[in-house]
Amino acid sequence: MATKTRKAPWMKLLFKIATKKIQNRRHFCTIAASCGGIVRIPLGFRSTFFLNDADAITHVLVQNESNYVKNSHSNARLEPFIGPGLLTNSGEAWRQTRHEVQRELYYKNIIPYAPFITKTVQKHLDDWKQRLGSHVDLVHEMSKLVFDISAMALFGGDVQSMTHDIIPRLHASNKYFVSGLFLKTGIPTPKNLQFRKTKKIIDDLMNDLLNPPQPYDNYLTPALRSFRHQPDDSESVRLRHLNEAKHFILAGHETTATALTWTLYLLSKNPDILQRVIAEIDTVLNGQAPTLEQLDQLEFMTMVIDETLRLYPSLWIFDRAAINDDIMCNYQVPAKSIVIICPYTLHRNPKYWSNPNQFDPERFNKNNRNYVPKNAYIPFGSGPRVCIGKHLGLMIMKFAISMILQQFELKIDPKLDVAQEPLITIKPDKAIPLKLKERSQGKQGRGQI
Ligand code: HEM
Known part of the structure; x- marks a missing residue:
């Protein structure tokens, strides 16, 4: 007997929208999530579904993923800056690039970057050691560190002298992409002019990275060398490579x-958990720089990272557009519908997580992690479009956290209250001042601010 299909509910959400003051997009998502696992958003001309249900997400991202493509409306905000590329393309254009570079980012192929990553982290920490006693902004510092590592691992270029200027510009662009004031970028408003300047700086930097002055092979073979410009490349090939490189x-x-910053912030708020992480690092590393093999032994630190990505999934919301009519978990989805997937609310859904707002790394111990339902935890997405850089991202985080906590006290004012700013990524809403103090031997990284 055929299963009866129905339309997704929307009345409850409409009532809540009409009676509550919506503060921001994250608040809206929390309200939508409270209305059920699959709800229709009763706004706009197109049918729009908000999913807070692991089975529905499995349907969209895995089982019937070919029916759900990237949403051109959401892409329209990003593409003036980065053009079309892996993140935003669908169909053959997406498949071609994914196929071209996927292998280079497999775990076994990024192993050679490990010594280089530790070297770059150490360079940053040595710079901190020149500034002991002063404060740095953790948000800015982690962005600089990751930018430097990514530029070298992906493209083989040293960008350290430029990141100080680039990071605030990128942060401003991240804000601009989601602002209600986003206008056609051709109109010369002050924000648009800033935006164009940032785009030019990034384009110039990336073109330099794609035209390196000497062969890479002397020191490191970067992952995305296939985007490198060749003398006989046409303008259109160069532009495609530039755009793809910017996407990465x-x-x-x-x-x-962002994930690195939230992890350190949450540790500073949970001193007992911090002590456990430091004790593990001290035991496993025994005062030496970490190796890749040792990272695998830092089990508790890995649980802390997993739990941070549950509460603060960097890419906290993304969407898809349906090509054809579909049935999703017995609900009708008309062609052209938008489907919103919000890891932020999914990861706090009480159906899947007890005390969902509590920071509890034990959820991810060897035993408990087996009970997490499939696709109820998706900080890296799922299905064929799962994050291509997951292993590199996690490797960078583990090296950075272990080396920072090995060498520095985590001196963040315990009274500091940081909220989440829902941009494209879920960023801290303010600077997080970290007072630079080296750990002395026998000390456990905690002390007075
Ligand atoms: C903690 C770190 C990271 C998180 C939480 C994260 C999260 C995600 C998520 C959720 C998606 C899926 C988006 C969707 O389905 O629409 C994604 C895709 C993607 N990520 Fe990551 N990512 C991380 C690190 C990285 C790194 C280091 C790279 C670069 C090497 C990277 C490059 C990409 C690209 C190019 C895609 C698009 C893949 C595709 O559509 O085929 N990510 N990421």
């Missing part, structure tokens, strides 16, 4: 840096 550097740097 932006997707990789912003997500990883």
